């Protein structure tokens with residue numbers, strides 16, 4: 001018997017749109033160390049650490065909805081695993097804008113994905129401030145928990161209490177308001193020490209990528225180890241990237257940005273992005289300062305057509321570079337007239353996992369599909385980041401083909417493309433799965449657990465599930481004492 005089975009309407013075997021959209025609610029409470037209720041199984045006692053998770057927590061104010069869930073203010077949930085128990089602390093990030101809007105009970109700022117402030121087009125025209133909602137990812141660097149949003153600087157929070165300390169310039173590294181990606185990558189020790197590799201992009205007719213490496217261990221934890229800037233022609237929308245020991249790999253989508261409707265108050269900035277059907281996407285390969293091509297100029301190689309937000313992983317095979325990415329046929333946008341809670345999945349492109357093999361010497365690539373099943377939020381065992389990992393875990397739609405909401409968690413053996421899945425369908429909806437490495441996971445790659453939040457539409461609430469990462473069997477299902485909308489990214493921090 002499947003978890004979250006539909007009892008009443010046997011015809012609805014996959015999902016029902018109201019069940020899916022019922023997750024779009026406001027997070028009503030902020031809790032301190034409240035224990036989760038176990039409803040099935042038991043929590044493995046070896047798991048010790050915190051699962052941090054970010055995502056939109058405020059989707060409606062004074063009866064008005066955000067235009068797109070990515071415009072919802074960041075709310076951090078921290079699930080602390082300790083000796084077979086899990087306690088939740090959750091907080092909205094006290095951004096300047098959230099604090100003001102909380103007081104006035106209305107939207108005072110425009111959102112990048114199309115949320116307008118009150119007063120119609122005239123009130124929105126020429127207001128080009130970007131509202132930093134700190135909602136995309138959450139990672140720990142030294143004593144700081146960083147809530148990330150890619151078009152501006154991170155907010156720093158206390159990792160224990162989740163109290164917002166304020167905007168961070170990372171010990172003076174970032175200029176005021178400087179863009180800092182929401183997708184850092186963690187180098188597990190390709191060159192002895194562990195590092196966080198990340199970037200910031202400033203865009204325009206010419207774009208610049210700032211590639212940074214921060215120490216994540218020892219005395220100088222959190223300090224900048226290397227820093228380089230590379231400029232290239234054209235507008236760039238770079239949400240994510242991948243690393244190998246020697247390279248930072250970006251996929252520059254063929255996309256254009258026409259800011260006029262944004263300036264005139266008709267669209268949000270991200271609604272002004274459009275795929276260029278005649279453009280050529282490019283891989284940008286930037287040598288890492290810690291690698292053997294340090295100081296050399298970047299390389300640009302043609303890339304497959306399509307639009308990519310997220311990569312799974314990358315690795316080197318002699319001089320060739322392999323990168324696995326989730327491709328969409330087109331930039332999936334929600335137009336000014338669309339209601340995000342009523343979108344027709346059949347009309348939107350689905351994410352397909354593909355592997356590109358790049359030959360930077362001959363300036364060529366080949367590309368193959370790993371699976372045709374709609375997926376998002378894929379990861380490998382963090383010890384294998386940037387190396388040839390054999391296993392990956394990701395969220396997928398329930399059906400094998402076509403677009404649909406994320407309802408299952410899948411493990412792929414990348415050596416033979418064999419897959420196994422755990423499903424919450426028809427009434428459950430999964431979010432990003434996070435791999436928790438066990439003590440044995442350095443030598444046995446798939447040894448550990450997978451955690452994820454599941455929207456349980458039967459009780460209109462959120463569940464936390466723990467699976468065995470090897471065979472995806474259920475270890476535990478717990479009820480989370482708050483309802484959390486479909487979210488974005490999270491991370492695991494070991495004790």
Ligand code: 3ON
Pocket residue numbers: 070112130135136149150151203237238239257269270309310376406486487488
């Ligand atoms: O010049 C500017 C460059 C830039 C970085 C233009 C701009 C203002 C649009 C911009 C800002 C970009 C931002 C703020 C992007 C934020 C992205 C975000 C919050 C999330 C992206 C998520 C992507 C995916 C694929 C999520 C999928 C989720 C599901 C399938 C489940 O719900």
Ligand code: FE
Pocket residue numbers: 182183239240309310489
């Ligand atoms: Fe992302």
